[in-house]
Amino acid sequence: MIDIVISGGRVVTADRIFEADIAVDGEQIAAIGDAETFPDARERIDADGKLVMPGVVDPHVHLSGPNSMDTYATGSRAAARGGVTTVCTFAWQTREDTDWTSLQDGIEYQRKEGQRSIIDFNCHGVITEEAIDSEEIDAALENGVTSFKLFTAYDFGVSNGGLEHAFELVSDREAVVLVHTEDPTICSRLENRQRQNGETDPVTYPDARPIHAEAMAADDAVRLAKESGVQYYGVHTSGAESAEAIVAHRNDGNQIRAETCTHYTALDRSAYKEHGCLSIMAPPLREPSDQDALFAYLKDGSLDVVSTDHVAFTRATKDADAWWNSEFGINGLQRSLPVFHHESVVRRGFSYPFLVEKMCTRPAETFGFESKGSLTPGTDADLVVFDPNKKQHISADNNESVADYTVYEGKEVTGKVDLTMVRGTVVVEDNEVLVKEGHGEYCKRISPDWSAGGTNSV
Numbered sequence: 001m002i003d004i005v006i007s008g009g010r011v012v013t014a015d016r017i018f019e020a021d022i023a024v025d026g027e028q029i030a031a032i033g034d035a036e037t038f039p040d041a042r043e044r045i046d047a048d049g050k051l052v053m054p055g056v057v058d059p060h061v062h063l064s065g066p067n068s069m070d071t072y073a074t075g076s077r078a079a080a081r082g083g084v085t086t087v088c089t090f091a092w093q094t095r096e097d098t099d100w101t102s103l104q105d106g107i108e109y110q111r112k113e114g115q116r117s118i119i120d121f122n123c124h125g126v127i128t129e130e131a132i133d134s135e136e137i138d139a140a141l142e143n144g145v146t147s148f149k150l151f152t153a154y155d156f157g158v159s160n161g162g163l164e165h166a167f168e169l170v171s172d173r174e175a176v177v178l179v180h181t182e183d184p185t186i187c188s189r190l191e192n193r194q195r196q197n198g199e200t201d202p203v204t205y206p207d208a209r210p211i212h213a214e215a216m217a218a219d220d221a222v223r224l225a226k227e228s229g230v231q232y233y234g235v236h237t238s239g240a241e242s243a244e245a246i247v248a249h250r251n252d253g254n255q256i257r258a259e260t261c262t263h264y265t266a267l268d269r270s271a272y273k274e275h276g277c278l279s280i281m282a283p284p285l286r287e288p289s290d291q292d293a294l295f296a297y298l299k300d301g302s303l304d305v306v307s308t309d310h311v312a313f314t315r316a317t318k319d320a321d322a323w324w325n326s327e328f329g330i331n332g333l334q335r336s337l338p339v340f341h342h343e344s345v346v347r348r349g350f351s352y353p354f355l356v357e358k359m360c361t362r363p364a365e366t367f368g369f370e371s372k373g374s375l376t377p378g379t380d381a382d383l384v385v386f387d388p389n390k391k392q393h394i395s396a397d398n399n400e401s402v403a404d405y406t407v408y409e410g411k412e413v414t415g416k417v418d419l420t421m422v423r424g425t426v427v428v429e430d431n432e433v434l435v436k437e438g439h440g441e442y443c444k445r446i447s448p449d450w451s452a453g454g455t456n457s458v
């Protein structure tokens with residue numbers, strides 16, 4: 001006997017789409033093929049007319065502070081409703097709201113908080129000091145944290161020298177760096193000018209953090225990455241110019257990779273007129289031509305991953321008299337898959353393997369989640385039964401996140417998550433969460449080896 005057979009669906013991997021049944025036994029995928037050749041199953045899930053794809057692996061998610069009001073309890077429910085089965089969150093070296101001073105403390109805090117998660121998780125280490133000690137990096141690696149994020153902006157940003165120092169240490173250990181790239185001096189000059197001119201309306205916000213500031217910092221960071229040899233991942237690439245800065249240094253995905261986020265593909269700066277401060281995140285939403293450019297770079301493999309950069313704040317903390325008083329960041333976990341499916345497959349004719357590559361397989365492989373992101377027998381039975389034809393109106397009324405709004409409010413999209421499974425357990429079915437807090441597990445990561453280069457399914 002096996003536990004579950006999922007029958008009658010079309011199975012999607014990063015390589016192909018085909019009709020097949022899936023056998024799940026215990027926490028793992030046991031086989032893909034014809035159910036008649038499987039042992040008898042205790043339970044049958046009918047996927048007739050549906051797609052069966054790997055669960056979404058979102059490598060850019062903020063849960064349990066300091067810049068997000070979602071706990072793992074609320075955030076993971078939103079994720080599971082949206083077909084996300086694994087997230088990578090952030091463990092801060094130092095945090096404004098606590099007195100700890102090490103990456104190790106940050107990782108322990110995330111692991112403790114994560115005991116409430118209903119989906120699997122790991123975290124990136126966030127380096128906030130100019131000269132991190134190698135011991136801190138080694139301790140993180142021992143905990144299965146194999147990637148490290150740095151910022152060039154904000155008061156916890158580091159200088160180019162700080163980037164270079166961290167890159168060398170991380171490179172020696174064959175791990176990964178992620179960098180938030182915006183030139184801080186340009187952004188603060190332009191923000192101050194808007195403040196002096198009283199340009200409070202969020203419609204002017206994108207001009208305070210222009211894409212050339214993003215591209216300049218990206219160019220510096222990628223140059224330094226190439227010098228040190230570190231595996232480099234550019235986060236939340238928002239448009240053409242910053243993508244070009246990365247592409248200029250990238251050849252085959254062996255060393256330089258990058259993501260964009262669902263909202264940069266689905267929205268442009270007109271959202272600031274429509275939703276005001278609710279749409280504020282950094283970098284800002286750009287022009288419609290930037291959306292086209294992002295799709296072109298996703299298509300040719302220059303951009304590897306689509307993430308959410310999920311940050312939860314309430315309307316009360318977002319709505320402000322001036323844009324600079326708003327909290328930054330938007331919630332996206334519950335809508336990312338249906339919205340990106342709509343934008344890429346439905347509106348632009350991309351394939352289902354493309355969708356799976358960018359949201360499941362590539363992120364898992366990029367960040368060393370060995371048992372995630374594919375439907376390979378022997379790996380974790382993390383999957384989504386997705387109805388590709390069902391239309392839905394997006395509304396924040398059913399938000400699981402603490403955030404009581406969505407930037408996709410009122411949007412009609414085609415495609416809906418019917419069922420989400422994490423390690424062989426159905427965690428969501430028909431919009432209902434079926435498991436208790438704590439089903440999720442801390443999932444140690446390996447140091448990924450990108451030397452095999454890029455896949456590219458369009």
Ligand SMILES: [Zn+2]
Pocket residue numbers: 060062309310
């Ligand atoms: Zn982020």
